[in-house]
Amino acid sequence: MKKLLTGICLCSLLYFISCRMDSGVITNEIDDRLEELIKDHSENGRMSFYVMPQSNEYANIPNQDPNNPITAEKVLLGKMLFFETGLAQEAKKSVSLNTYSCSSCHVPEKNFTAGRVQGIADGAIGFGRLGELRHKNPLYDGSEVDAQGARPLPTINLAYVRNALWSGAFGAHGMNEGTQSAWGIADSLTAINHLGMEGLESNNTRALFVHRQVVTKELMEKLGMKTMFDKAFPNVPEDQRYTRQIASNAIASYFRTIFTNQAPFQKWLKGDRSALSPQQKRGAELFFGKAGCINCHNSPSFNGQRFAAVGAKDLYMNPNEVYRTGPQDARNKGRGGFTLRDADLYKFKVPQLYNLKGVGFYLHGASKYTLRDVVEYFNSAVPENPNVPLERIDYRFKPLNLTHSEIDDLVEFIENGLYDENLVRYKPDFIMSGLCFPDNDPESKHQMGCL
Numbered sequence: 001m002k003k004l005l006t007g008i009c010l011c012s013l014l015y016f017i018s019c020r021m022d023s024g025v026i027t028n029e030i031d032d033r034l035e036e037l038i039k040d041h042s043e044n045g046r047m048s049f050y051v052m053p054q055s056n057e058y059a060n061i062p063n064q065d066p067n068n069p070i071t072a073e074k075v076l077l078g079k080m081l082f083f084e085t086g087l088a089q090e091a092k093k094s095v096s097l098n099t100y101s102c103s104s105c106h107v108p109e110k111n112f113t114a115g116r117v118q119g120i121a122d123g124a125i126g127f128g129r130l131g132e133l134r135h136k137n138p139l140y141d142g143s144e145v146d147a148q149g150a151r152p153l154p155t156i157n158l159a160y161v162r163n164a165l166w167s168g169a170f171g172a173h174g175m176n177e178g179t180q181s182a183w184g185i186a187d188s189l190t191a192i193n194h195l196g197m198e199g200l201e202s203n204n205t206r207a208l209f210v211h212r213q214v215v216t217k218e219l220m221e222k223l224g225m226k227t228m229f230d231k232a233f234p235n236v237p238e239d240q241r242y243t244r245q246i247a248s249n250a251i252a253s254y255f256r257t258i259f260t261n262q263a264p265f266q267k268w269l270k271g272d273r274s275a276l277s278p279q280q281k282r283g284a285e286l287f288f289g290k291a292g293c294i295n296c297h298n299s300p301s302f303n304g305q306r307f308a309a310v311g312a313k314d315l316y317m318n319p320n321e322v323y324r325t326g327p328q329d330a331r332n333k334g335r336g337g338f339t340l341r342d343a344d345l346y347k348f349k350v351p352q353l354y355n356l357k358g359v360g361f362y363l364h365g366a367s368k369y370t371l372r373d374v375v376e377y378f379n380s381a382v383p384e385n386p387n388v389p390l391e392r393i394d395y396r397f398k399p400l401n402l403t404h405s406e407i408d409d410l411v412e413f414i415e416n417g418l419y420d421e422n423l424v425r426y427k428p429d430f431i432m433s434g435l436c437f438p439d440n441d442p443e444s445k446h447q448m449g450c451l
Helices: 002-022 025-041 072-083 188-195 199-210 216-222 227-231 244-255 264-269 278-288 335-337 371-382 404-417 441-448
Strands: none
Touching: 025 278, 072 188, 072 244, 072 264, 188 199, 199 244, 216 227, 227 244, 264 278, 278 404, 371 404
């Protein structure tokens, strides 16, 4: 009889627990804990701090340059310029004219980053499905291609980025206040910071020049974009309107509207407690708690207004073929290559963490190929770059002591909980020239089915 009563009690307890889980009580406890963790780290003490605005809520988009407020006309123009292969007018060889665009290295379907290990614009051909088959044109020497010296950062959630590039070299404000003595020294192009603009306006001008793209009144007329410039910048004198700088301002406006605001975590923050799975919620708890990710990645996009040395390998160390970089590349010095300060050597920007799923190459040197690789690297905290002295490593880069299952949970949160699967909504259906995009060389056109 005693055994029977014990069995009945045990069954009742299991039934009770089951009912609690079915009714959502257990889930609510996880939600409540997570909510408190988030509020503890929020700058305003509320979860709303981490909520991204809608792309058309221009008044709510932060860090706009006061001399370049966002308008719908600028956003549209910036979008069309970003994907326009017709801007490729200063290619090293005539075979590459009209064949590449900004989006050659920032493919929407690849989360606005490059499909291959290193971004290449001029001097490359091919695309594949997501840019993974892009490769050097055999007519180009390796030193002639327009290749980036570090893994291209994605052009998403840039409203939270005030200083562009891994080194943060562009932009007069934000983290560059106090660095005026370095502007134009190591890199003459950073002299543009003296104009007092925000990072996107400064860097986009540099990018159009470096990536051999042209903006003139005659070309804009030919491409059918002159009227768009007129509508977007009616107050700019006409003799200054059709320039790289004004095009840069339009692209900056477009950039500031690209948000991953449809990711499950964003939906959860806005009240949909079913948007995250139980595993993703456990991963979020780790992110804001034990793993301490939030200590460096504390913003709505989970980027950070700081630079850190974590001893990751440089791009030239990658086993995949890369161009125009090597042991002497100043970009390997990170922030120190820009500021020329000893204290900044080997420090790189703390990047945003949304839409990293399926990117395939991570960290500034593309030394990791899965998000799990990245999490395990930070969990063990063993620097891998022999050129970075241990005394340079950031004090926060230390073992996290996560278990195997905790790593699974954290990866699931970052990979899927922070993944907005609909970034193609920011891509145009066509470009004004009528050419193919993001690439327009014969091989790319064939692979993309754009004939």
